[in-house]
Amino acid sequence: MRLIVVDDEPLARGVVREYLAAHADIEVVAECANGFEAVKAITELEPDLVILDIQMPKLDGFEVAELAGSKTRFIFATAFDQYALKAFEIHALDYLLKPFSQQRFDQALAHARASLVTAPSQQPAVARAAADLRARPLSRVLIRDGAKVHVIPADRIAYIEAQDDYVQIHADGKAYLKNQPLAELETQLEATRFLRIHRSYLVNVEHVARIEQATRDSHCAILKDGTKLPVSRSGYQKIRSVMQ
Numbered sequence: 001m002r003l004i005v006v007d008d009e010p011l012a013r014g015v016v017r018e019y020l021a022a023h024a025d026i027e028v029v030a031e032c033a034n035g036f037e038a039v040k041a042i043t044e045l046e047p048d049l050v051i052l053d054i055q056m057p058k059l060d061g062f063e064v065a066e067l068a069g070s071k072t073r074f075i076f077a078t079a080f081d082q083y084a085l086k087a088f089e090i091h092a093l094d095y096l097l098k099p100f101s102q103q104r105f106d107q108a109l110a111h112a113r114a115s116l117v118t119a120p121s122q123q124p125a126v127a128r129a130a131a132d133l134r135a136r137p138l139s140r141v142l143i144r145d146g147a148k149v150h151v152i153p154a155d156r157i158a159y160i161e162a163q164d165d166y167v168q169i170h171a172d173g174k175a176y177l178k179n180q181p182l183a184e185l186e187t188q189l190e191a192t193r194f195l196r197i198h199r200s201y202l203v204n205v206e207h208v209a210r211i212e213q214a215t216r217d218s219h220c221a222i223l224k225d226g227t228k229l230p231v232s233r234s235g236y237q238k239i240r241s242v243m244q
Contacts, residue, residue, distance in 0.1 A: 001113065004030045004045065006038040006064065007053040007077065012098065016051055016077070019105045026109070035059020040147040042068045049093075049112050054078040059142070059149065065090055067144045073115065075108050137190035141169060143176045150176055154189060158207040158223055162200040173225070195242065197221055197235030205242055 003026050007013045013031050020026055030041040035058045042050060042064075052074050054061035061083075065074060076087045077096040087095045093115055094108035141157065143150040152171050161168045162182035169176045178185075186194065186202055197203050207223050211231065214220040219231040221239065231239065 001026045001049060001116065002029050002045070002047045003027065004032065004038070004041055004047045004050045006032045006035075006050060006056070006061075008033050008056045009053075012053065012077070015099075016105075019102050022102070022106070023109060035061070035064045036149055038064045039067045039144065039149050042072055043144075043147040046071065048116055049073050049075065051075050051077050051096075054080065054083050054087075059151075062086065062090070063142055065092075067142055067149055073112065075112060137193075138188050141178070141185075143169065143178045145176070152176065154193070155204070155206070157194075157204050158225065158227065159204060159229060160185065160194075160202040170227075192242075195235070195238050197229065197231045197239050199232065201229050201235075203229060203239070205239065208239070208243065211236070211239060211243065 003020070005013050005016050005028060007016070010033075017028065020028060029045050029047055032038040032041050035056050038050070038052070039059065050068070050072055052061045052064060054076060055078065059067070061076060061078070065072070074087075074090075074092045075094045075096060076083070076092050077098060077100070079098040081097055084095045093112050096104065096108055137154070139154055141152045141154060143152065152169060156171045158170045160170070160182060163177070165179065165181055167178050167180055167182050167185055169178060182200070182202060186196060189202070193204055193206060194202050195205055203221055203223075207225075209222050209224045211219055211221055214230070219236050221229045221231050223229065
């Protein structure tokens with residue numbers, strides 16, 4: 001079994017290494033001290049299992065789970081018991097509450113070994129479940145680009161465009177592609193700030209300069225950077241009510 005250990009505390013990583021010494025069949029392929037390192041290592045090394053802390057700098061454990069991909073299996077190891085329900089809702093294999101004993105650690109690994117020989121039927125839902133469990137409304141949107149991670153503050157997003165099962169997020173003059181339906185992302189963002197002005201567009205009203213009539217029966221939103229977005233009839237009623 002190939003394993004990655006993720007914890008911002010060196011002593012905690014040391015305890016895991018010590019406990020793993022009793023398991024000759026496990027190879028530690030990486031140790032990571034923060035969420036960014038973890039996503040990069042998981043993407044590049046594709047481990048069988050990740051032992052993952054929750055409260056960490058840069059990205060927390062749930063954000064790592066969201067970005068890591070559907071094949072990754074997790075055992076959470078944390079000093080905080082309030083995250084246990086969330087961990088199991090994203091199909092974590094186990095939840096170790098620090099400080100945990102060698103015996104408890106061995107039980108978690110036994111569970112992991114058993115799960116690896118069964119069909120991972122729940123795995124495709126892990127990333128979306130993790131995203132769904134992040135605090136709402138989202139203050140930032142996470143986008144994985146290979147081994148890189150872009151963290152986009154919600155208030156910097158000008159608009160979001162649907163592209164089949166993806167969305168293209170426009171912020172600070174750049175565009176980022178994220179594998180998530182527009183309707184799903186809409187439910188995670190602040191409803192008073194992000195309005196669905198068209199079936200294919202979600203706009204940050206703080207970035208809208210004005211609304212103009214495009215044709216006799218249609219309107220468009222003019223953003224502060226000059227971008228023009230189509231506005232449907234229902235979208236026009238919504239955005240007009242907040243811009244009056």
